[in-house]
Amino acid sequence: GEDVEQSLFLSVREGDSSVINCTYTDSSSTYLYWYKQEPGAGLQLLTYIFSNMDMKQDQRLTVLLNKKDKHLSLRIADTQTGDSAIYFCAESIKAKLSFGAGTTVTVRA
Amino acid sequence: EAGVTQFPSHSVIEKGQTVTLRCDPISGHDNLYWYRRVMGKEIKFLLHFVKESKQDESGMPNNRFLAERTGGTYSTLKVQPAELEDSGVYFCASSQVVRGGQYFGPGTRLLVL
Numbered sequence: 491g492e493d494v495e496q497s498l499f500l501s502v503r504e505g506d507s508s509v510i511n512c513t514y515t516d517s518s519s520t521y522l523y524w525y526k527q528e529p530g531a532g533l534q535l536l537t538y539i540f541s542n543m544d545m546k547q548d549q550r551l552t553v554l555l556n557k558k559d560k561h562l563s564l565r566i567a568d569t570q571t572g573d574s575a576i577y578f579c580a581e582s583i584k585a586k587l588s589f590g591a592g593t594t595v596t597v598r599a
Numbered sequence: 600e601a602g603v604t605q606f607p608s609h610s611v612i613e614k615g616q617t618v619t620l621r622c623d624p625i626s627g628h629d630n631l632y633w634y635r636r637v638m639g640k641e642i643k644f645l646l647h648f649v650k651e652s653k654q655d656e657s658g659m660p661n662n663r664f665l666a667e668r669t670g671g672t673y674s675t676l677k678v679q680p681a682e683l684e685d686s687g688v689y690f691c692a693s694s695q696v697v698r699g700g701q702y703f704g705p706g707t708r709l710l711v712l
Binding site: 494520521523525531532533534535538578582584585586587588589590591592 | 603630632634640641642643644647654655657658690692697698699700701702703704705706
């Protein structure tokens with residue numbers, strides 16, 4: 491089935507690490523994605539991970555995948571005010587993406 | 600390289616009217632997708648084109664929605680007649696290959712009164 495779940499809100503202090511969690515249900519998903527949406531803007535592809543990988547790191551971003559538990563996380567190191575946005579987790583089922591509701595990350599000084 | 604563009608950025612129409620949304624994908628991207636986010640809900644898949652062919656239209660809500668991609672370049676999504684529940688943000692995305700990430704446009708914010 492298609493059911494991606496995320497917590498709705500995260501508040502983090504500037505300079506700390508943020509961790510956004512996501513669970514998905516379809517074990518046939520081959521790719522999992524993280525998108526970022528800033529106010530008034532579209533969805534920006536942040537990173538993605540192939541399902542046979544456990545971890546992917548890209549500068550301040552680290553994606554961890556636990557395929558057994560169908561759990562995906564995005565860690566943002568040294569969180570900045572510009573990281574305030576809505577973060578969407580998505581799984582791909584064939585060609586279409588199935589999204590979570592989005593986690594609103596607020597960075598406080 | 601230009602990203603995915605969508606027109607208009609906003610549209611306010613009355614119930615029963617017709618609206619046509621346009622999407623220009625990234626040049627060279629054969630795959631084009633439509634998604635929408637209605638108020639308070641998740642972003643949902645509508646359909647997928649490969650060039651000018653509809654590959655998957657399983658997400659189209661009903662026959663008031665018509666998507667076309669003549670010539671395999673830009674796409675249009677027409678809603679006729681529009682209903683109140685059609686209000687939301689309509690996103691277009693494109694990709695060169697099916698796997699590996701879809702690139703989204705800024706969306707069209709549709710409000711049906």
